Amino acid sequence: xxxxxxxxxxxxxxxxxxxxxxxxxxxxxxxxxxxxxxxxxxxxxxxxxxxxxxxxxxxxxxxxxxxxxxxxxxxxxxxxxxxxxxxxxxxxxxxxxxxxxxxxxxxxxxxxxxxxxxxxxxxxxxxxxxxxxxxxxxxxxxxxxxxxx
Amino acid sequence: xxxxxxxxxxxxxxxxxxxxxxxxxxxxxxxxxxxxxxxxxxxxxxxxxxxxxxxxxxxxxxxxxxxxxxxxxxxxxxxxxxxxxxxxxxxxxxxxxxxxx
Numbered sequence: 444x445x446x447x448x449x450x451x452x453x454x455x456x457x458x459x460x461x462x463x464x465x466x467x468x469x470x471x472x473x474x475x476x477x478x479x480x481x482x483x484x485x486x487x488x489x490x491x492x493x494x495x496x497x498x499x500x501x502x503x504x505x506x507x508x509x510x511x512x513x514x515x516x517x518x519x520x521x522x523x524x525x526x527x528x529x530x531x532x533x534x535x536x537x538x539x540x541x542x543x544x545x546x547x548x549x550x551x552x553x554x555x556x557x558x559x560x561x562x563x564x565x566x567x568x569x570x571x572x573x574x575x576x577x578x579x580x581x582x583x584x585x586x587x588x589x590x591x592x
Numbered sequence: 593x594x595x596x597x598x599x600x601x602x603x604x605x606x607x608x609x610x611x612x613x614x615x616x617x618x619x620x621x622x623x624x625x626x627x628x629x630x631x632x633x634x635x636x637x638x639x640x641x642x643x644x645x646x647x648x649x650x651x652x653x654x655x656x657x658x659x660x661x662x663x664x665x666x667x668x669x670x671x672x673x674x675x676x677x678x679x680x681x682x683x684x685x686x687x688x689x690x691x692x693x
Binding site: 500 | 611614618645647649652683
């Protein structure tokens with residue numbers, strides 16, 4: 444999907460856990476222009492919450508760092524969400540994406556990537572140890588009869 | 593308060609409210625741990641009707657409550673699960689572990 448986005452917004456915020464709610468609400472507000480269903484909005488909020496929490500817990504374990512949330516709309520029905528950090532990176536992405544795998548504490552379940560994958564159509568993870576991680580998620584929303592553009 | 597506790601004896605209901613995410617999970621876990629330590633519930637009901645959002649942190653919260661209950665030889669029942677939370681919990685297969693009503 445390398446066409447030009449119809450719309451784009453980007454936010455940068457610190458890796459404080461109080462920003463988890465802010466990030467998912469911002470993503471939901473941006474996606475609202477596609478007239479999504481409540482389920483679709485909840486899917487987006489849940490996936491963003493997982494990606495941002497991963498940055499807060501894993502990318503910057505001992506310090507505050509910056510997280511980029513970039514939101515794009517392609518065509519009339521597709522939303523692309525990039526969550527990017529400049530933290531410690533993931534040495535083995537395939538392993539990190541396995542269900543129940545976690546290096547976090549007991550507040551983490553190891554299900555973050557599984558949730559992202561089941562709630563979005565496509566999840567792509569690029570990571571380099573010491574440089575950071577970029578998670579790109581896309582979701583195509585159902586076209587509703589009479590729905591606005 | 594993210595957790596409201598009602599009930600008598602060892603039959604206890606803990607009602608969770610608000611957003612069950614990583615930011616709030618620690619406080620909720622602490623409340624449920626305190627409940628397990630003091631009430632020693634034999635039958636713990638987790639009422640999720642007041643939960644406005646849940647992510648995978650909620651899976652960790654429920655699993656911890658379940659493990660604590662097992663240590664006490666008790667059972668966990670989860671009731672009034674909102675649609676959004678249910679989709680998250682089902683993605684983790686929690687319905688195979690505890691009772692949802």
